[in-house]
Amino acid sequence: MKATAIAPANIAFIKYWGKADDALRLPMNSSISMNLSGALTTTTVEFSSDYRVDSIEGTEFTSREKEKIVSHLDRIRKIGKSNLYAKVITKNSFPKGAGIASSASGFAALTVAASKALELNIPEKELTILARIGSGSGCRSIPDGFVYWKNGESSDDSYAYSLYPSTYWDLRDIVAIVNAEEKSVSTTDGMARVKTSPFWKERILGIPAKIQAVQYALKKKSIRDLGIVMEEDCINMHAVAMTQNPPLFYWKETTMAIIHAVRRWREEGLPVYFTIDAGPNVHLICEGKNEKTVIEKVKRLHGISQLIVNRPSLGARLV
Ligand code: PMV
DSSP states (O other), X not given: OEEEEEEEEEEEEEOOOOEEETTTTEESXXXXXXXXXXXXXXXXXXXXXXXXXOEEESSOOOHHHHHHHHHHHHHHHHHHTOOOEEEEEEEEXXXXXXXXXXXXXXXXXXXXXXXXXXXXXXXXXXXHHHHHHHOGGGGGGSSSSEEEEOOOSSGGGOOEEEEEOTTSSOXXXXXXXXXXXXXXXXXXXXXXTGGGSTTHHHXXXXXXXXXXXXXXXXXXXXXXXXXXXXXXXXXXHHHHHHTSSSOOOOOOHHHHHHHHHHHHHHHTTOOOEEEOOSSSOEEEEEEGGGHHHHHHHHHTSSXXXXXXXXXXXOOOEEO
C-alpha cells in the first residue's frame, strides 16, 4: 500500500486569482499554464495498519500546511473507504524559501501517490478535480505540458486537461529568484480579499478574450502573441492584488528592475516576456533558441540569488 509520484510546478499564462466557491476552490476564471521541468515534487505515500497517526517527512511544513495535507489524505481515504493512517515523505527539487510555490506540485504528487497507494484507479479528469480541492492550481500540474483549467459551474465541472504535450513547443521559463526577506501572503489569504479591489470584476470580464488569445498564440506557436497577453494578465492580476484592502504588494525593487530590463531587451530585438506569481520572483518566458542570451543578460542584473531553467514538462506521474 505504497506509491511514489512526481509532479511539476506550473506557471500560469492566464492566472487564477479569486474563488467563486471557497470550500471547493472553484476559480472565478479559467486559466492556462505550462508545467515546469525544473520545479518538481516527489512524494511517497504509504498506508499501513502499523501507523497510529499520519506522519509527514522530508520537507518542513507549518501546522496549517500539515492540516491541509491530512485533510487531503482524508478525502482520498473516504473515496477508498479506508481508515488506515499514512506516512508521507515529500521532497522538492527546488529550495524551500526560494519563493517557488510548492503547493501545486505538492498536491498533484500527493493526489496521485495517495490514490495509487490505496489502489484506486482514478481517471485523470477526476484526479485533477481532487487535486484542485487540495490546492487550486495543483489541478494544472496533473495533465501533461500545456494545460487548461476550466472554471466550471460545479465541482465536477471544474477540471484541467492538456491542450498540448510537453514536446509541442520548445519554450523556456527562466525563473529569476529575487532575494526577499519577508514571506509573502499566502494565495488563499490573498484571494479571500479579491472583491475588496475595485478592479476585480473588470479583470474577470476580460478573461475569456485573453484565454482565446493564448489558445491562438499556442496554436500558432507565436511567442509575441503569447507574451503580450501573458504580461497583460500578470499586470492585471497584480493590479487587483495591489488595490485590495489590505493591499498586497508582491513585487520588490528587483522585480521591477527585471520588468524594465525585459522591456528594454525586447526593444533591442530579443523576444522575452515576463510573468509573476504571488511573490517577487520573475518568470522569463522565451523560446529555447534564446535561452542562452536571456541567461547571459539576466545574470548581469543585481539582486537575483539564482536562476531555475525550466522546459515544458510532463504532468504528475507514478515512478
Ligand atoms: O492555487 P494557488 O493557491 O497556489 O494559487 C495560485 C495563484 C497564482 O499563482 C498567483 C496564479 C496561478 O494561476 O498560478
